[in-house]
Amino acid sequence: MxxxxxxxxxxxxxxxxxxxxxxxxxxxxxxxxxxxxxxxxxxxxxxxxxxxxxxxxxxxxxxxxxxxxxxxxxxxxxxxxxxxxxxxxxxxxxxxxxxxxxxxxxxxxxxxxxxxxxxxxxKVFATGGIGGVHRGAETTMDISADLEELSNTDVAVVCAGAKSILDLGLTMEYLETKGVPVIGYQTDELPAFYTSESGFKVNYRMDTPYEIARALKAKEDLNMKGSMVIANPIPIEYAMDYSYINNAINDAIVEAEKLGIKGKETTPYLLDKIQKLTEGKSLTANIQLVYNNVKLGAQIASELCKL
The missing domain is CATH 3.40.1790.10 (Indigoidine synthase domain)
Incomplete structure (x- = not known):
């Protein structure tokens, strides 16, 4: 055994x-x-x-x-x-x-x-962006296992929102159904990975790592299972234009559909295709948002240890 x-x-x-x-x-x-x-x-x-x-x-x-x-x-x-x-x-x-x-x-x-x-x-995990509900999921049922894990596992996730190749509205609805709070760090709007704009509101705004740590401690004390998503916008100097990046995403999705790419191969393919369409700008943004998230993750973890 x-x-x-x-x-x-x-x-x-x-x-x-x-x-x-x-x-x-x-x-x-x-x-x-x-x-x-x-x-x-x-x-x-x-x-x-x-x-x-x-x-x-x-x-x-x-x-x-x-x-x-x-x-x-x-x-x-x-x-x-x-x-x-x-x-x-x-x-x-x-x-x-x-x-x-x-x-x-x-x-x-x-x-x-x-x-x-x-x-x-x-207790704290920092990444780039979480997976979510893929566009067209109402027919394909392509929904990331990340969402189910967020509802079950007691690890806070610091990210730049959900990857913008996804259906952000359905992703937020899924998280709401599963009782996973989405916290906006110094923002009222859900970041969309490459850009701070999405058109969707977060559940709560919190402006300091200490405030976030207190919420995490309260959840732990209440013995409530599941994660909190801490959505941290990409630094403004590295953010991409909303229309520009969405056009690239839409072109990449059309190409993926033509090639029949599905399942776990979808996200790597789309990210690579978007990088090529944006001449590397999306990769630079990706790296910088990860750096930004791990910095915040360390600050939250530090505050949590003091409580």
Missing amino acids: MNLKDILVINPEVQKAIDENRPVVALESTIISHGMPYPQNVETALTVEKIVRENGAIPATIAIIGGKLTVGITHEEIDHLGKKGLNVTKASRRDIPILVSRKEDGATTVAATMIIASLAGI
Whole structure:
């Protein structure tokens, strides 16, 4: 019989911080393998960890390495995932037991990162954007497993909203149905990944990491399961024009439909296509919004440890 202690591998630095109630921020690994080309993916991942440290927290990049749920992968393991790129399985909830049983590698999505972070006792996770309800989902039923995980797993997620390739209105409706609050950090409007504009209101606005940490602590004290989404707009100097990026997204979606691309391959394809259509501007925006989110994630984790 498999024992969790044999499967869950926590970096000693991360475990020490958890034991001492010091701030830790979980980070995903899909962005390394599926988010951008090598070596830019590795450079970005290492910079993300550096920003977390500069803001007073310990980074815990999460991946499945040789079938082990690894919390706080090494720089060598980050490089390994970066070099393997798309050959690494993009791992969501459904993939975890298969990869563990086969002793294979997996780059964790938002859902899988949340699950493993929760197993390790990490309460704050920072990423780029969450998955959601895809456009046309009323006929395709293409809905990210991230949303179900947000309703079940007690890990707060700092993001730049949902990815703007999605149906943001239906995504907000789904989160409302599941009782997941969407908090706007210094904004009343849901950010749309590449832009701070979406036309949709968040549930609550909060203006300081301390205020967010207090809400997270209250949820914990009330023993309420599920996540909070902390929607953090991309810095204005890196935000893309709303009409410009939406035109690129629409063109990419049309192309994906023509090629019959579906399921878990949709998001990587669309992000890559949008990058090409925008001549790399979307990738620059993507990187900067991740940097912005991990900084806020570290600040929230720091405040939470004080409560």
